[in-house]
Amino acid sequence: MAKHGTSLVTDLARARGLGASHTGTEHWWAQRLTSIALVPLTLWFIFSMVRLAGADYVTVKMWLASPCTAALLIALVLVTFHHAVSGMEVIFEDYIHCKCAKLTTIVVLKFAGALGAITCTVAVLKLALGG
Amino acid sequence: MAYSSSRPLSPHLSIYKMHPGMIMSGLHRITGFALTIGLILMSWWLIAAAMGPDAFARVQWLLGTHIGKLALLGWTFSLFYHFGTGLRHLCYDVGLFLSNEGSVRAGWVVAVFAVAATGLTWAVGCSLLYVK
Numbered sequence: 001m002a003k004h005g006t007s008l009v010t011d012l013a014r015a016r017g018l019g020a021s022h023t024g025t026e027h028w029w030a031q032r033l034t035s036i037a038l039v040p041l042t043l044w045f046i047f048s049m050v051r052l053a054g055a056d057y058v059t060v061k062m063w064l065a066s067p068c069t070a071a072l073l074i075a076l077v078l079v080t081f082h083h084a085v086s087g088m089e090v091i092f093e094d095y096i097h098c099k100c101a102k103l104t105t106i107v108v109l110k111f112a113g114a115l116g117a118i119t120c121t122v123a124v125l126k127l128a129l130g131g
Numbered sequence: 132m133a134y135s136s137s138r139p140l141s142p143h144l145s146i147y148k149m150h151p152g153m154i155m156s157g158l159h160r161i162t163g164f165a166l167t168i169g170l171i172l173m174s175w176w177l178i179a180a181a182m183g184p185d186a187f188a189r190v191q192w193l194l195g196t197h198i199g200k201l202a203l204l205g206w207t208f209s210l211f212y213h214f215g216t217g218l219r220h221l222c223y224d225v226g227l228f229l230s231n232e233g234s235v236r237a238g239w240v241v242a243v244f245a246v247a248a249t250g251l252t253w254a255v256g257c258s259l260l261y262v263k
Contacts, residue, residue: 035217035220038217042210046210049256050252050255051259053256054259054260054263057180057187057188060180060187061180081170084166084167084170088163088167116170116174119178120173120174120177120178123178124177124181126181127181
C-alpha cells in the first residue's frame with residue numbers, strides 16, 4: 001500500500017475502496033437475495049407445472065385465476081427476470097471483449113429483461129383479473 | 132518486448148489440472164444461460180395463456196413435440212443443477228464446504244441431486260398424465 005502523498009488515488013477513492021469496477025457489493029448482494037427468494041418460488045413453480053401436466057386451457061386458466069397463484073407467479077417472474085439479467089450481464093462482461101459491443105449488448109439485455117418482466121406481469125394480471 | 136515478457140501472467144485455463152470444481156462452476160454458468168432461454172419459453176407460455184385458447188394451444192402443441200419435450204427435459208435438469216450449485220454457492224458464502232474435500236463432496240451431492248430430482252419430476256409428471 002502506498003503511503004498517503006505518494007499514491008495517485010484520491011482520499012475519497014481510497015475510502016470508497018471500489019477499485020476499477022466503480023461498483024461495490026450491490027450486484028453480488030442482489031444475486032444472493034434473488035437466489036434465496038427463488039428457492040421456494042422455483043420449487044412451487046415446478047410442483048405446479050407437474051400437477052398441471054397435460055391440463056387443458058380451462059384448467060390452466062382456473063389455476064392462474066387464483067389470487068395466490070397470481071401473486072406468487074408475479075413474484076416469480078420479477079425475481080427470475082432480475083436474477084437472469086444480472087447473471088447474463090456477468091457472462092457478457094466476461095466474454096464480450098469489444099467495449100462497444102459489450103455496452104450495447106448489456107443495454108439491450110437490460111431493456112429486453114425489463115420488457116419481458118412487464119409483459120409477463122401484465123399477462124398474469126389479465127388472467128387473474130379475468131380479462 | 133523484453134519488459135512485458137518478464138511480467139507475471141495469469142495462467143490460461145489449459146494450464147490448470149482439471150478438477151470437479153472447474154467443471155461444476157462452468158456448468159453452473161452454462162445452465163444459467165440455458166435457463167435464460169427457458170425463461171423466454173416460460174414467458175411465451177404465460178403470454179399465450181393470456182392471449183386466449185388458440186395461442187395457448189399452439190404453444191402447448193410445440194411443447195408436446197419431441198423437440199419440445201427434449202427442451203423441457205433439458206430445462207428441468209438445468210434448473211435443478213443450477214438450483215443445487217446455487218445453494219452450494221450460498222453455503223460457501225456462510226463458510227460451509229470451503230475446503231478441497233468439502234467442495235468436491237458438495238459437488239457430488241449436487242450432481243446426484245440434479246439427476247435424481249429431474250428423474251423424479253418427470254416420473255411423477257408422466258404418471259399423472261397416464262392416470263388422467
